[in-house]
Amino acid sequence: MKNIKLIEVPSEIGAGTRGASLGIEAIKIAALDFMSNFFIHFPSEKIPTENKLLYEAIESPYAKRIKGIVSMYDKVSKAVSDSIKNNFFPVILSGDHSIAGATIAGIKMAKPKSKLGVIWIDAHADLHTPFTTPSGNLHGMSVATAINEDNSESAVHEPDAETVKQWNYLKTIGKIAPKVLPEDVVYISLRDYEKEEKNLIDKYGMKVITTKEVRSKGPENIVRAVTRYFSDCSDIYISLDVDSLDSSISKGTGTPVSNGLKEREAEDLISKFMQNRKVCCFEITEVNPTLDKENLMAEIAFNILQRSVNVLLMS
Numbered sequence: 209m210k211n212i213k214l215i216e217v218p219s220e221i222g223a224g225t226r227g228a229s230l231g232i233e234a235i236k237i238a239a240l241d242f243m244s245n246f247f248i249h250f251p252s253e254k255i256p257t258e259n260k261l262l263y264e265a266i267e268s269p270y271a272k273r274i275k276g277i278v279s280m281y282d283k284v285s286k287a288v289s290d291s292i293k294n295n296f297f298p299v300i301l302s303g304d305h306s307i308a309g310a311t312i313a314g315i316k317m318a319k320p321k322s323k324l325g326v327i328w329i330d331a332h333a334d335l336h337t338p339f340t341t342p343s344g345n346l347h348g349m350s351v352a353t354a355i356n357e358d359n360s361e362s363a364v365h366e367p368d369a370e371t372v373k374q375w376n377y378l379k380t381i382g383k384i385a386p387k388v389l390p391e392d393v394v395y396i397s398l399r400d401y402e403k404e405e406k407n408l409i410d411k412y413g414m415k416v417i418t419t420k421e422v423r424s425k426g427p428e429n430i431v432r433a434v435t436r437y438f439s440d441c442s443d444i445y446i447s448l449d450v451d452s453l454d455s456s457i458s459k460g461t462g463t464p465v466s467n468g469l470k471e472r473e474a475e476d477l478i479s480k481f482m483q484n485r486k487v488c489c490f491e492i493t494e495v496n497p498t499l500d501k502e503n504l505m506a507e508i509a510f511n512i513l514q515r516s517v518n519v520l521l522m523s
Contacts, residue, residue, distance in 0.1 A: 210520045213296035214252035215287050219280050221261050221273040222306025222347035223494070225462035229259055229303045231495030234460075234506035235513065241503070246514055250299075253291075255283050257303075268371040270338040277346045278374050281310040281381050288314025289382075292488065297520060299513070300491040304462075305334060308447045309350035309378060311491055315445055317382040319488075325441035326354065326393045327434065327481060329474065330449035331465040333401040333409065338375050339363035340404035347494075351393060352408075353378045356386035362404035390414050392441060394434050396477065397422065397452040400465045419454075419467050427476035435484055444486045448478060449494045450509055460505025461494045471508050475515055482519040490516060 220228040239246045258276030266272050284300075288311050291298040300311050315324060328334070334351040337359050341348060352359065356379045367375070379385050390412035397419045401409075409416065415437060422430055438444055451461045454468035469477075481487060495509050 210297040210523070211295060212250045212517060212520060213291045213298050214250050215284070215291065215298050215300045216252060216254045217257070217280070217284055217300060217302040217307050219255070219257040219259060219307060220303040221258055221276045221280070222345060223304035223462050224343050224345040225496065225499070226262070227496040227498030228462060228494055229257065230497050231303055231506065232301045234495055234497035234503055235301060235510050238503055238507040238510040241507070242510065244514065253287055255280070255287055268367065269344050270341055270365045270367045271346060271349075271371050271375060272344040274346060274371060274374045277306055278377055280307060281313060281378055284310035285314035285317055285381060288489065289317040292318035298489050299517065300489070302491060302493040304347040305330070305447070305449050305493045306346040306350050307493065308491055309353040311447070311489060312354045312387050312445060313381045315443065315489055316384045316387040319443060320384060322443045323441045324388050324392065325438035325444045325486070326388050327396065327444060327446045328393055329396045329447065329452045329477070331397060331400045331451045331468060332449070332463065333395065333398055333405040335359070335401070335405040335408050338367040338371055339365055340402070341365070342402060354387045355390045355393070356380070357390070357408060359404055359408055362407050364404070392438070394437060396430070397469050399467055419469055422469060422473055422477065427473060427480055430477065431480040434481070438486070441486065443488045444484060445489045445491075446478060446481055446487060447491045447493070448474070448512065450492070450505055451494055453508065457508060458505060460500025460503070461496050462499070471511070475512050478512055479515045479519045482516045483523055485523070
């Protein structure tokens with residue numbers, strides 16, 4: 209049985225749409241509505257945010273609020289690393305997906321020798337960099353920081369020296385770079401990405417499993433294939449962006465995309481992955497209740513969270 213620790217990071221400075229900082233509270237309200245005492249069962253730590261930057265002018269158009277992101281990477285990577293060193297299984301609830309880069313850094317700081325596999329369940333590749341970004345939002349760059357990639361051959365911008373310095377810090381935090389090899393990232397339900405990102409996926413032969421494949425092969429076969437694919441990895445991290453779910457149910461997230469997973473498919477996938485002893489960390493992100501009706505997205509996220517954690521408690 210694993211000792212679980214919840215790490216709450218209500219940060220939304222990496223997102224382009226406002227409201228994701230309220231996602232964690234929305235998930236807790238869903239738990240109350242389901243009469244669940246989930247949130248009093250586990251020790252939890254709340255990481256202070258830099259959300260005050262949302263009221264300030266943007267200094268760096270190609271990496272918006274990157275100073276705040278640097279501060280979040282420092283705080284979150286330390287919290288994740290400390291939890292793992294103290295034999296906890298960290299479950300991260302984050303506002304926006306930029307935090308996942310910090311989570312990965314924390315895993316590697318705790319286990320520098322580990323060969324880490326990453327399961328990225330997301331409509332988006334999050335492989336942009338300040339040199340390629342169409343939006344400047346850091347939540348679209350977290351995988352690029354983890355694989356230590358600028359994608360300079362696809363560059364369309366010239367960020368200023370200060371931005372580049374901070375970007376380099378994000379990639380090399382913990383003095384480990386890359387944290388993950390590109391071929392050790394598996395995308396599930398990826399379906400909305402730009403040509404600059406496709407360039408990296410093709411260049412490194414990154415593994416992509418489409419929604420259609422999940423549906424035709426079934427979650428169990430997908431999990432089996434991914435487990436085989438990660439046979440030489442010593443640890444696995446799972447990141448769930450709720451926009452991996454179909455836009456018909458994922459209204460309550462900043463960037464919904466059609467052709468996504470059904471709630472049951474996501475639940476089955478994650479709970480089956482959680483049976484693998486190599487899984488050392490799980491993150492749920494991008495719930496935005498301000499865009500939602502009846503708190504549906506948070507309820508779905510809570511169902512997935514509760515089922516996944518129950519699997520961990522039984523294993």
